[in-house]
Amino acid sequence: MHFNQNNSNIVTNWEFSLDCAKKLDQNDKLSHFRDKFHFPTFSDKRPIYFTGNSLGLQPKLTRTYINRELDEWAKWGVDGHTRAERPWMPYHELFTDKIARLVGAKHSEVAVTHSLTTNLHLLMVSFFNPKGKRCKILCEKKAFPSDQYALQSQLQFHGLNPKENLIEVEPRDGEHTIRNEDIISIIEDHEDEIAMIMIGGVNYFTGQVFDMQKISNAGHKIGANVGFDLAHAAGNISLKLNEWNVDFATWCSYKYLNSGPGGVSGYFIHERHVSNEDIPRFAGWWGHNKEDRFKMPDTFSPIPTAESWQLSNAPVISMAAHLASLEIFDEAGFENLRAKSIELTNFLAFVIDEINKEVSINLEVITPKEENDRGCQLSIVAHGAERKLFNQLTAEGVISDWREPNVIRVAPVPLYNSFEDVYRFGEVLKQALKI
Numbered sequence: 001m002h003f004n005q006n007n008s009n010i011v012t013n014w015e016f017s018l019d020c021a022k023k024l025d026q027n028d029k030l031s032h033f034r035d036k037f038h039f040p041t042f043s044d045k046r047p048i049y050f051t052g053n054s055l056g057l058q059p060k061l062t063r064t065y066i067n068r069e070l071d072e073w074a075k076w077g078v079d080g081h082t083r084a085e086r087p088w089m090p091y092h093e094l095f096t097d098k099i100a101r102l103v104g105a106k107h108s109e110v111a112v113t114h115s116l117t118t119n120l121h122l123l124m125v126s127f128f129n130p131k132g133k134r135c136k137i138l139c140e141k142k143a144f145p146s147d148q149y150a151l152q153s154q155l156q157f158h159g160l161n162p163k164e165n166l167i168e169v170e171p172r173d174g175e176h177t178i179r180n181e182d183i184i185s186i187i188e189d190h191e192d193e194i195a196m197i198m199i200g201g202v203n204y205f206t207g208q209v210f211d212m213q214k215i216s217n218a219g220h221k222i223g224a225n226v227g228f229d230l231a232h233a234a235g236n237i238s239l240k241l242n243e244w245n246v247d248f249a250t251w252c253s254y255k256y257l258n259s260g261p262g263g264v265s266g267y268f269i270h271e272r273h274v275s276n277e278d279i280p281r282f283a284g285w286w287g288h289n290k291e292d293r294f295k296m297p298d299t300f301s302p303i304p305t306a307e308s309w310q311l312s313n314a315p316v317i318s319m320a321a322h323l324a325s326l327e328i329f330d331e332a333g334f335e336n337l338r339a340k341s342i343e344l345t346n347f348l349a350f351v352i353d354e355i356n357k358e359v360s361i362n363l364e365v366i367t368p369k370e371e372n373d374r375g376c377q378l379s380i381v382a383h384g385a386e387r388k389l390f391n392q393l394t395a396e397g398v399i400s401d402w403r404e405p406n407v408i409r410v411a412p413v414p415l416y417n418s419f420e421d422v423y424r425f426g427e428v429l430k431q432a433l434k435i
């Protein structure tokens with residue numbers, strides 16, 4: 001291992017060693033962010049937390065932010081809606097700028113409220129409008145179960161049979177990930193049948209990032225609406241939803257966005273739609289024009305932004321956790337985080353290659369190799385291994401995810417994981433495979 005001559009901050013030759021990992025951590029300008037999080041304490045082993053793709057760790061700041069709102073509630077009662085330091089009535093507006101930057105949107109295009117699957121349904125009420133022959137939905141095979149159920153039940157809601165009207169794109173034989181070109185050609189093959197395309201922007205199982213811009217263009221060319229579930233994308237990869245012309249998208253805040261179990265969701269609706277009152281939607285009072293909301297008029301008059309899809313007043317306690325987390329993202333800067341994320345995951349891929357040289361079981365990374373085609377997660381098939389392997393990892397403090405029959409999903413996240421975490425994970429994995 002040596003340091004690059006021209007830029008002493010870049011370690012060019014990696015080694016699978018603690019020394020190398022520590023040098024990489026010393027060069028990491030974001031390494032101090034790790035101290036801003038609580039790591040699980042339930043085990044006597046030092047945790048290697050690689051499940052930020054499932055539930056992000058708790059920022060230490062979160063308790064302060066939640067307590068602040070509890071104190072406001074105790075002090076003001078109902079008057080907190082207007083008199084709290086951050087009044088609850090417009091509390092959700094605190095997210096507009098932060099979220100718009102995170103997903104590449106204009107202020108009018110985003111809002112934060114409800115939960116993810118709820119938002120997915122609300123958005124499909126607006127953007128899945130089957131008519132005649134154009135009544136099908138295109139999605140990826142083995143989408144996250146909640147998305148599958150949501151899509152199937154939307155079809156049924158319109159009196160359509162999911163078996164006939166859900167087109168699922170799958171990997172080619174012998175491949176693990178779906179080729180973007182296959183998605184595009186299936187869109188073209190069904191050009192007069194597809195009403196809506198709804199895909200997980202980053203596949204939860206393989207970690208594959210889809211080419212959202214290309215899919216969006218191809219969908220629009222045939223006259224379909226295009227939406228993405230960004231549960232595994234928000235806070236993980238760079239997004240440019242406005243520029244990509246995506247019609248709608250939604251995500252949760254408790255995975256990469258570290259905002260707590262069941263945390264509030266966010267959504268995006270492209271500016272060309274937000275003030276179109278002809279788009280069908282399910283309405284609630286929080287989507288009604290702010291000026292006369294409390295005059296309680298009989299007819300709904302939508303706010304001319306994505307906020308008009310809000311049904312209910314802001315869940316402030318859960319939003320306080322989201323706010324604490326987003327302030328940390330702002331402090332770190334998302335571009336810095338993404339740059340570290342790429343390096344951290346490349347280092348993990350390198351470590352797995354090194355382990356493969358020393359053990360008999362083959363570890364096959366099924367996540368795409370190209371850094372633009374993946375976020376921080378790697379999904380590893382441990383050929384010939386059984387659940388016992390996962391149990392051994394867990395016993396050594398590795399907190400990861402196992403999918404039958406033999407897939408380990410690990411996600412080193414740039415805010416709180418270190419190169420040393422990656423090294424130590426590699427050591428534990430290597431030892432477990434040698435037994």
Ligand SMILES: *Cc1c(COP(=O)(O)O)cnc(C)c1O
Nearest residue numbers: 116117144146200204229231252
């Ligand atoms: C995590 C996840 C969900 C979970 O949905 P909730 O409504 O938040 O329970 C849904 N879809 C995808 C793709 C996910 O990754």
